Amino acid sequence: MPAASLAAVRSFVEAPQAQPARVARKRALAFKGVGKRFGDKVVLDGIDLDVPAGQFLAVIGKSGCGKSTLLRLLAGLDRPTAGSLTFGAEEDGHSRTRFMFQEPRLLPWASVVGNVEVGLTGIASGAEARERSLAILGEVGLVDRADEWPSVLSGGQKQRVALARALVGHPQILALDEPLGALDALTRIEMQQLLERIWVAQKFTAVLVTHDVAEAVALADRVVVIRDGSIALDLEVPIARPRRRGSPELAQLEGKILDQLFA
Structure with a gap:
């Protein structure tokens, strides 16, 4: 090979190659310094939370920690007393959020x-x-x-x-306030599987409030622990779906969450 050609090949191979651009996920919603008071009682204090579109987020904490208040703010059922809450879809003018309560609330x-x-x-x-x-x-x-x-x-x-x-x-966002809490154990697992299947198919952003640590790690891409009105833990769940309930990987994540809940 001629020297000039060899030099050109070597220059191409050794030079840093352009990397494909990383596609950023659109933002579904963002809490920025959000606080909520009821009189003198501080329920949420300085919540910063950025949720990409299509993510399944579980919010967990003890009773009275502020997790249901956070969900009500997200769904527009209440307003923060500090900070701001924005929705990425507002740029397109069609933000839609739906709320699923603890009880079915069907019209008889x-x-x-x-x-x-x-x-x-x-x-x-x-x-x-x-x-x-x-x-x-x-x-x-x-x-x-x-x-x-x-x-x-x-x-x-x-x-x-x-x-x-x-x-x-x-909807672009589905807010779920412990909708499976009153079901028996087997029905609850069936409903978890149904919810996951439809979420995979429709690709909406899901925000689930739950007391059930096993449910959180089985369903979510990410688990946020709320303690005393603040985020105590923000944990990714990097386990492929479908997930095997009771696996050592899920049990390890459950342990981290429980450590924070009872710290």
């Missing part, structure tokens, strides 16, 4: 499909609303109960309807 005078259609208020109506509601009921395994009354459903089935109502409008 409406059918199952009618309850789901409530989630499309202002988005769709008539035949389109029914079609979309039947489709999401199919996702949660209750399309065959669409025209029944909520009173004939089990507790787990009612929560499936509540989940369908929250998701039928394809």
Whole structure:
């Protein structure tokens, strides 16, 4: 090979090569120095939390630590007394957040499909609303109960309807306030698996408040521990899905969280 050509090859190989640009995940929401008081009682104090779009975040803590207040602020059900809360989707003018409560809160005078259609208020109506509601009921395994009354459903089935109502409008953010806490152990695991499956399919941002450490590490990409109104731990869960409940990897993460909860 001619000397000039050899030098050109060597120069190309040894020179630093351009790296592909890293694609940044869009921000779903951000708390900046957020505080919340009720009279003289400080519930949240200086919360800084940046959540990328599509992330599954679990917020855990003892009763009264401020985690449900944080969720209410996120959902717009309350306002901070300090700091700011912003949503990345506001840049596109279509921020949508839906809230799933501890109880199903179904309308007893409406059918199952009618309850789901409530989630499309202002988005769709008539035949389109029914079609979309039947489709999401199919996702949660209750399309065959669409025209029944909520009173004939089990507790787990009612929560499936509540989940369908929250998701039928394809929200960007789903806020979940311990929605599985009242279910028996087996039904709870089934609901966790259902929630995870739909989250993977729809790619919304999920923020789950829970007391259950095992539930948090089984479902979340990231776990935040709230103690005395502040973030005591912000922990990534770098374990591939599907996750095997009871595995040593999950148990190790549970131990770190419990150490913070009882510190």
